[in-house]
Every structure is written in structure tokens, then in C-alpha cells.
Amino acid sequence: MTSPPRRAGRLRALRDDGGLRALAALGLALYAVFIVLPLFMSLHTSLTNANPLNASSQYVGLANYRQMLHDSELHSAVIYTLVLAFGVTIVANLLGFGFAVLLNRTSLSYRVLRTLAFLPQVISGVITGFVWQTILTENGILNTLLQHMGLISQPVDWLGDPRLAQLSVGIVVSWVLSGFTTVVYLAALQSIPQELYDAASIDGAGPARRLRSITIPMTAPATTICVTICMITVLKLYDIITVLTGGGPAFATQSAAQYIVQLAFTSDEFGYASAVAIALLAISAVLALTMTNVLRRREVNL
Amino acid sequence: MTAPAFTSSPAATATGPTPPDRGRTKSTLRQRLSPLRVLMAIVITLVFVSPIYITVVNAFKSENDIDNNPASPPLHPTMSNITSAINRPDQLLQLGLRNSLIVVLCSVALIIPLSSAFSFWISRRQTRTRAVILASLAAGLMIPPQVVLLPTIRILTILGLDHSYPGLILSNVGGGYFSFAVFVYVGFMRAVPSEVVEAARIDGASSLRIWRSIVMPLVRPATATVTIFLSLWIWNDFLNPLFILGPEQGQTITTGLYLSLGQMQINFGQMFGIMFLAGIIPVVGYLLIQKQFRAGLTAGSVK
Numbered sequence: 033m034t035s036p037p038r039r040a041g042r043l044r045a046l047r048d049d050g051g052l053r054a055l056a057a058l059g060l061a062l063y064a065v066f067i068v069l070p071l072f073m074s075l076h077t078s079l080t081n082a083n084p085l086n087a088s089s090q091y092v093g094l095a096n097y098r099q100m101l102h103d104s105e106l107h108s109a110v111i112y113t114l115v116l117a118f119g120v121t122i123v124a125n126l127l128g129f130g131f132a133v134l135l136n137r138t139s140l141s142y143r144v145l146r147t148l149a150f151l152p153q154v155i156s157g158v159i160t161g162f163v164w165q166t167i168l169t170e171n172g173i174l175n176t177l178l179q180h181m182g183l184i185s186q187p188v189d190w191l192g193d194p195r196l197a198q199l200s201v202g203i204v205v206s207w208v209l210s211g212f213t214t215v216v217y218l219a220a221l222q223s224i225p226q227e228l229y230d231a232a233s234i235d236g237a238g239p240a241r242r243l244r245s246i247t248i249p250m251t252a253p254a255t256t257i258c259v260t261i262c263m264i265t266v267l268k269l270y271d272i273i274t275v276l277t278g279g280g281p282a283f284a285t286q287s288a289a290q291y292i293v294q295l296a297f298t299s300d301e302f303g304y305a306s307a308v309a310i311a312l313l314a315i316s317a318v319l320a321l322t323m324t325n326v327l328r329r330r331e332v333n334l
Numbered sequence: 335m336t337a338p339a340f341t342s343s344p345a346a347t348a349t350g351p352t353p354p355d356r357g358r359t360k361s362t363l364r365q366r367l368s369p370l371r372v373l374m375a376i377v378i379t380l381v382f383v384s385p386i387y388i389t390v391v392n393a394f395k396s397e398n399d400i401d402n403n404p405a406s407p408p409l410h411p412t413m414s415n416i417t418s419a420i421n422r423p424d425q426l427l428q429l430g431l432r433n434s435l436i437v438v439l440c441s442v443a444l445i446i447p448l449s450s451a452f453s454f455w456i457s458r459r460q461t462r463t464r465a466v467i468l469a470s471l472a473a474g475l476m477i478p479p480q481v482v483l484l485p486t487i488r489i490l491t492i493l494g495l496d497h498s499y500p501g502l503i504l505s506n507v508g509g510g511y512f513s514f515a516v517f518v519y520v521g522f523m524r525a526v527p528s529e530v531v532e533a534a535r536i537d538g539a540s541s542l543r544i545w546r547s548i549v550m551p552l553v554r555p556a557t558a559t560v561t562i563f564l565s566l567w568i569w570n571d572f573l574n575p576l577f578i579l580g581p582e583q584g585q586t587i588t589t590g591l592y593l594s595l596g597q598m599q600i601n602f603g604q605m606f607g608i609m610f611l612a613g614i615i616p617v618v619g620y621l622l623i624q625k626q627f628r629a630g631l632t633a634g635s636v637k
Binding site: 049050051052053055056058059060062063064065066067068069070071073074077131134135137139141142145147148149150151152154155156157158159160162163164166167173176177180207210264267268270271274275278289292293296297302305306309310312313316317320 | 383385404452471474480483485507541569572577588591595627
């Protein structure tokens with residue numbers, strides 16, 4: 033910018049701000065167009081019977097929301113998503129915490145192991161889905177290995193049996209998120225001063241007591257982060273399930289996020305899909321805020 | 335969520351080394367157990383990463399060797415899986431990698447200046463304005479992408495950008511990624527001393543100039559974090575390219591794999607060969623810059 037002739041200081045400041053403000057405004061405008069506006073459009077569509085085949089759509093009030101009460105496919109998708117969210121969050125946090133405690137040493141071998149532990153988080157959900165599918169499918173790697181070892185005589189249909197498929201999805205998603213929780217817990221462990229442990233040892237505290245009275249309280253903020261992120265991630269999970277099971281068999285592993293996409297792009301029920309999407313947003317928001325609040329309070333109390 | 339974690343440079347604190355003499359003088363029992371401990375850690379970690387190991391070794395094995403022992407290292411290594419993956423007539427990998435690279439580069443190149451300029455601007459506003467705007471940006475981190483997908487496609491259609499790369503890139507720039515970038519930058523910009531900014535202003539520098547020549551160099555770790563994570567997330571994104579780009583515009587690496595491998599049966603060797611090549615870029619990238627990666631994750635996750 034060329035420097036303008038000196039005028040009142042305020043005017044000058046405003047004038048100089050122009051370039052920066054234009055950039056900042058552009059950023060905010062794009063956010064408004066691609067997040068805020070779509071959110072309100074979804075809210076509006078959820079009150080209509082919008083459908084790409086109809087030229088115009090009518091306002092139907094809360095009919096779409098009432099329809100949700102009687103939609104058993106939605107109910108099973110929501111229940112599965114919630115069970116998955118809680119199950120995966122618990123498993124990934126326990127695994128990640130245990131892993132972090134195990135790997136919290138500085139020698140080279142531990143550093144290499146730490147590098148490996150994060151790998152699941154780097155790979156895309158699509159690749160994760162395909163690799164695990166090749167492992168878990170009926171004539172896949174896992175059954176071949178188990179049969180070679182003589183542990184099973186008949187192949188187990190990990191992805192074909194509804195219950196087993198639900199479990200398999202849980203294992204794969206926990207695997208991905210454990211890489212994340214491990215790294216966060218490791219960083220938290222490394223910020224605990226060694227003096228705390230030394231003092232506790234002098235006072236006669238054994239390993240179990242040190243874990244309960246030092247390690248767990250000192251990593252409480254990390255727990256808050258890990259639990260919240262795991263929850264949100266599973267609630268909007270789409271790619272891994274789509275590739276691994278496609279929501280099957282018989283919709284047993286269909287997540288709420290997948291159901292929305294199916295309603296919108298396969299069944300063309302825009303209005304109803306938007307209502308379900310808004311409901312998912314509400315569930316996510318309530319869960320995330322409640323969890324954060326509870327865990328924040330826990331951080332203080334521990 | 336918690337702001338204080340941003341105030342110090344996370345690169346310095348998050349992965350700070352533990353004292354090397356941790357507990358060494360005290361417990362000889364612990365010393366004697368330490369080889370056992372390493373062994374246990376190695377076994378558990380290897381079990382944990384076994385799916386990745388399976389992918390890598392079987393990418394270089396013949397179908398027969400995979401059937402006989404899928405867990406063994408490639409005793410008769412073959413490149414045939416790799417070459418057949420590269421020589422596919424649909425050019426799945428080459429086109430996918432090229433398209434993903436274009437989307438990532440353009441999206442990140444736009445998000446960095448827009449989000450950092452916005453963060454610098456907002457960090458000098460009144461606290462109330464700032465709180466309101468940041469709260470609405472926080473929503474962007476939490477909104478499931480499925481909620482905004484349909485309207486986003488409608489908006490892009492109105493703009494004439496539906497089913498196009500510019501449309502996908504634009505929706506990336508304005509989407510939740512922008513929120514993430516702003517939160518990382520705002521945290522770091524709090525640590526920029528206001529004296530430096532004031533001094534430059536007195537010297538007659540415009541805000542734009544101060545942002546470009548003073549603030550940006552000072553928040554380089556934030557730029558690193560934002561670049562690394564946005565690149566990874568956009569590279570791995572599946573839902574948006576699948577529906578915003580649609581099938582006729584060519585595929586990114588994620589949607590390409592899904593659309594061409596989801597339908598047909600290919601043998602395990604070819605599957606692992608393709609997965610190995612498709613996954614190698616982010617993995618190598620991570621291995622090269624893993625320190626910044628984990629530091630950024632620890633700081634970034636405090637969103």
C-alpha cells in the first residue's frame with residue numbers, strides 16, 4: 033500500500049486497515065456461505081417436503097420430525113451409532129492410556145514404537161476400510177492365519193454376521209482412534225514432573241497408588257480432549273463403515289451419518305434427510321457439551 | 335475449548351524430553367526388568383500395527399505366498415502387484431494422486447492467508463465481538479459434514495461450481511477447516527507482543543504489511559500445524575469429494591479407490607499393492623516431519 037498523506041490518526045488507521053480487513057472479511061464470508069448459511073438452509077429444508085423430483089416444495093411443519101419417531105431403520109442406526117460412540121470412546125481411551133504409559137520412555141526403541149503407534153491416524157478411512165476388509169472377509173487374512181494356527185476349523189464370517197460385523201466395525205474404529213489417544217496421552221504424561229513421583233515414592237506410595245493419585249489426575253485434561261474428539265468423530269463417521277461393510281449386513285452396521293446420506297442421495301428425500309441431519313447435530317452438540325462439562329468438573333475434583 | 339494450551343509454543347512443550355535420569359539411580363529392579371518391558375512394548379506395538387505390516391509385506395508377495403502364510407515377510411519378493419497397480423488401464427493411482435494433490439494444494443494455499451489474516455484482525459478487536467465470532471466459528475468444528483452437504487451442493491449449483499474442482503476447493507476453504515485454522519492461529523497470535531505491532535505501526539506500516547512481514551514469520555509454528563493437518567484431512571477426505579465432485583469429474587485418491595475397487599473382485603496381492611501405493615505419501619510425509627506432526631496434534635486437539 034502506498035503511504036497516504038498524513039491526516040487525522042484515526043482515519044489513517046482505518047485506511048491502512050483496508051487490505052487486511054478485505055482478506056479477513058473474505059475468509060469470514062466464505063465461512064458464512066459454506067457453514068452458517070447451509071446450516072440454516074438445512075433447518076429450513078427440514079420443515080418442508082423438498083424432493084429433487086418436485087419443482088416446488090411445501091412447508092410441512094414438524095412432520096419430518098414426527099416421522100422420525102416411527103422410523104425403525106433410523107432408530108437402529110441411531111442406537112448403533114450411540115453404542116459405537118460410547119464403546120469406541122471407552123476402548124480407545126483405555127488402550128491409548130495404557131499404550132502411552134507403556135511407551136513413555138525416552139530410549140530409541142520406545143521412540144520408534146511411538147512413531148508406529150500413530151500410523152493408523154495418518155492413513156485415510158478409505159484405505160483403512162479396504163485393508164481391514166481384506167483381513168476380516170470370510171476367506172481373508174485373519175481366518176487364514178487362525179486356521180493355520182489351528183485355532184478355528186471353520187472360517188469365521190467377521191463381516192457377514194450382523195453381530196460380528198457390528199463388533200468388527202467397533203474394533204477397526206477403535207484401532208484408528210487409539211493412535212490418536214496414545215499421542216495425546218503421551219504428551220500429557222511427559223508434562224508430569226518427575227518430582228511428584230519421587231515424592232510419592234518416598235512417602236511409600238506403590239505403583240498402583242501413584243497411578244491413581246498422580247498419573248490419572250494429571251492426565252485428566254488429556255482425557256477430556258480424547259473423550260470429546262472420539263465421540264464427535266464416531267458420531268459423524270462415514271468413510272470407514274461405507275468401505276468396510278457398506279452399512280450391512282442387512283443395515284446392521286449402518287450409522288446415523290450414513291443413513292442421512294442414503295436418504296438424501298439414494299431416496300431423494302431432502303426434507304426428511306435434513307430433519308435427521310439436524311437431529312444428529314443436536315445429539316452431537318448435547319453429547320459433546322455434556323461430556324466436556326462433566327470431564328472439566330472431573331479435572332478440578334481429581 | 336481450553337485456550338491456555340495455545341499460549342506457549344506447543345512445539346517446545348508438548349514433546350519436551352523427559353529427564354534422562356528418570357528413576358535410574360533408584361530402582362535396580364526396574365533396571366533388570368527393562369529389557370522385558372521393551373520386549374513387551376515391541377510385541378504389543380507390533381500387534382497393534384499388524385494391519386499395516388500385513389499391507390506392506392503382502393504388497394510384495396505372490397498370491398500363492400499370501401495364501402500359504404499371510405504374516406511372513408516377502409521370502410520371494412515380487413514387484414508384480416506394484417507394477418500391475420501402476421499399469422492399471424484406468425490410471426486409478428496416478429489420476430487420484432494428481433487430483434488429490436491439486437485439491438490439497440489449492441485449498442491449503444487459500445486457507446492459510448485467509449485464516450491467518452482473519453485471526454490477526456479478530457485478535458485486535460474488542461473482546462465481545464471476538465467472543466461472538468469465535469463462538470460461531472467453534473460450531474464449525476463440531477457440525478457433522480452431512481448436515482451441510484446438501485445445502486452446500488445447492489449453493490455451489492447456484493454459483494455454477496457444482497461438480498467441479500473449484501467448487502470442492504471453495505467449500506473446503508469456507509468449511510470447518512477454516513475454523514480449525516483460525517483457532518490455531520488465534521492461540522499463537524496471543525503470544526505476539528503488542529509492542530512489536532505498535533512499533534511497526536508508528537513506523538508507518540499498514541496492517542497488511544504488519545501481518546505479512548511481522549506476524550506471519552512469528553507464527554510459523556502455527557502455519558506448520560495448520561498446513562500439516564489440513565493437508566492430511568483434505569487428502570483423506572471422502573464424503574465431500576464423493577458428492578461435491580461426483581462421478582464424472584475424475585476422482586481423488588479416496589473416492590477413486592472406493593468407486594473402482596468397491597464393486598469388483600481383485601486378488602489380495604493386487605489389493606495390497608494398490609493400498610500400499612495409495613497410502614505411502616501421507617505415511618512418508620508423517621515419518622519425515624513426525625515431531626511437528628505430534629506437537630501440532632497435541633496443540634490442535636485442544637480445539
